[in-house]
Amino acid sequence: MLEAGDKRITGYLHANLYAGETPRPRIRHKTLAKTSIFNKAHFVQFRNPYRRLLLRTSQTNVSDTDWQTEFSAAVTDTNVLCRHLDVPAVNVETGYPLLVPKPFIQRMETGNPNDPLLLQVLPQPEELQETIGFSADPLNESAAGTNGILIKYPHRALVLASPHCGIHCRFCFRRCQYPFHFPHTFPFQQKNEADILMPLHRIQDGGIEEIILSGGDPLMFGDERLSEICQHIIQMPNIKRLRIHSRLPIVLPSRITPQLNAVLDLPIPVYLVLHVNHPNELNDAFVQHRRLLRSPVLLSQTVLLRRINDDIETLAKLFTALTDIGIVPYYLHQLDKIQSAAHFEVSIETGCRLIKQLRSRLSGYAVPRYVREVAGASCKEIL
Ligand code: SF4
Numbered sequence: 482m483l484e485a486g487d488k489r490i491t492g493y494l495h496a497n498l499y500a501g502e503t504p505r506p507r508i509r510h511k512t513l514a515k516t517s518i519f520n521k522a523h524f525v526q527f528r529n530p531y532r533r534l535l536l537r538t539s540q541t542n543v544s545d546t547d548w549q550t551e552f553s554a555a556v557t558d559t560n561v562l563c564r565h566l567d568v569p570a571v572n573v574e575t576g577y578p579l580l581v582p583k584p585f586i587q588r589m590e591t592g593n594p595n596d597p598l599l600l601q602v603l604p605q606p607e608e609l610q611e612t613i614g615f616s617a618d619p620l621n622e623s624a625a626g627t628n629g630i631l632i633k634y635p636h637r638a639l640v641l642a643s644p645h646c647g648i649h650c651r652f653c654f655r656r657c658q659y660p661f662h663f664p665h666t667f668p669f670q671q672k673n674e675a676d677i678l679m680p681l682h683r684i685q686d687g688g689i690e691e692i693i694l695s696g697g698d699p700l701m702f703g704d705e706r707l708s709e710i711c712q713h714i715i716q717m718p719n720i721k722r723l724r725i726h727s728r729l730p731i732v733l734p735s736r737i738t739p740q741l742n743a744v745l746d747l748p749i750p751v752y753l754v755l756h757v758n759h760p761n762e763l764n765d766a767f768v769q770h771r772r773l774l775r776s777p778v779l780l781s782q783t784v785l786l787r788r789i790n791d792d793i794e795t796l797a798k799l800f801t802a803l804t805d806i807g808i809v810p811y812y813l814h815q816l817d818k819i820q821s822a823a824h825f826e827v828s829i830e831t832g833c834r835l836i837k838q839l840r841s842r843l844s845g846y847a848v849p850r851y852v853r854e855v856a857g858a859s860c861k862e863i864l
Pocket of ligand 1: 647698
């Protein structure tokens with residue numbers, strides 16, 4: 482458990498510079514302070530105007546937990562994390578720092594350096610190796626969009642809503658764009674209404690029917706700001722569907738608030754696609770909070786990862802658990818060939834064998850589509 486003793490943290494907390502987003506831990510590479518890693522109030526300077534509103538609205542949460550405060554206390558120091566979990570320290574400077582909230586750490590096994598959740602977040606020496614065939618922008622996204630809007634597929638526009646995430650996944654296909662995750666502006670980060678609307682004009686023609694909010698993580702916005710964004714979107718008469726890609730409700734289940742459900746109750750269908758990679762991520766807290774989500778259609782996406790979920794038992798358990806709580810497994814992704822993440826790669830041959838085994842064990846709707854993205858292609862390739 483996490484409550485033991487004083488720990489050193491390298492992150493301290495500060496107010497977010499961006500309107501409407503949650504305050505986040507500032508990531509430092511040197512030790513700044515000595516405190517309990519459970520002492521969440523330290524160093525917080527909440528200058529964010531949405532903070533007060535969210536503190537009020539969070540009082541009706543299932544657990545009365547303030548997700549923003551939980552997030553602000555995220556661990557950003559590998560030594561703290563390793564000492565806490567009683568695993569060997571890892572000293573590697575990759576330029577893509579650790580970020581992991583404590584509710585996610587609580588699902589890791591103490592004393593197990595191979596814990597599948599730990600392996601997703603802990604920097605490893607293998608990240609320093611350059612691998613042929615892997616690159617900093619494997620999907621060539623920097624050429625695919627402007628002003629935070631990517632139109633890669635017909636009828637759909639991907640809007641990079643937020644440059645921030647609730648966790649730093651070591652295999653992230655945008656990790657080389659850290660700290661901004663992408664070299665473009667983010668329309669919903671703009672304070673001026675005209676600056677928000679200007680890039681959105683691109684979506685109002687060209688046959689676009691669906692908006693996909695991605696990032697970073699769009700749910701890093703507070704409910705009030707998210708509501709404003711949704712209102713902008715539904716005012717576009719050509720938009721018939723909204724899709725939101727997020728990992729935050731898995732990482733921080735308290736992010737699922739009654740207000741979030743209300744915000745996503747729109748006159749157009751809303752699909753919330755949750756990024757989840759291992760059954761251990763679906764703990765009781767998530768299952769309890771998930772019950773609040775009645776408005777959106779819930780789908781999942783999973784990245785096939787070596788040593789984390791590349792075996793039939795783990796995948797079957799994950800997809801069964803998801804369907805048991807009303808989340809339809811949507812995509813199993815082949816790893817994008819992002820530099821520094823080659824050690825996570827599973828061969829396509831293995832992935833196809835796993836999918837075949839899943840089909841013989843699970844209901845058809847419980848088996849996701851095994852896909853990979855190909856830069857410049859007009860759709861994902863089904864494997
Ligand atoms: S949550 Fe998604 S976008 Fe964020 S670091 Fe993880 S994989 Fe990347």
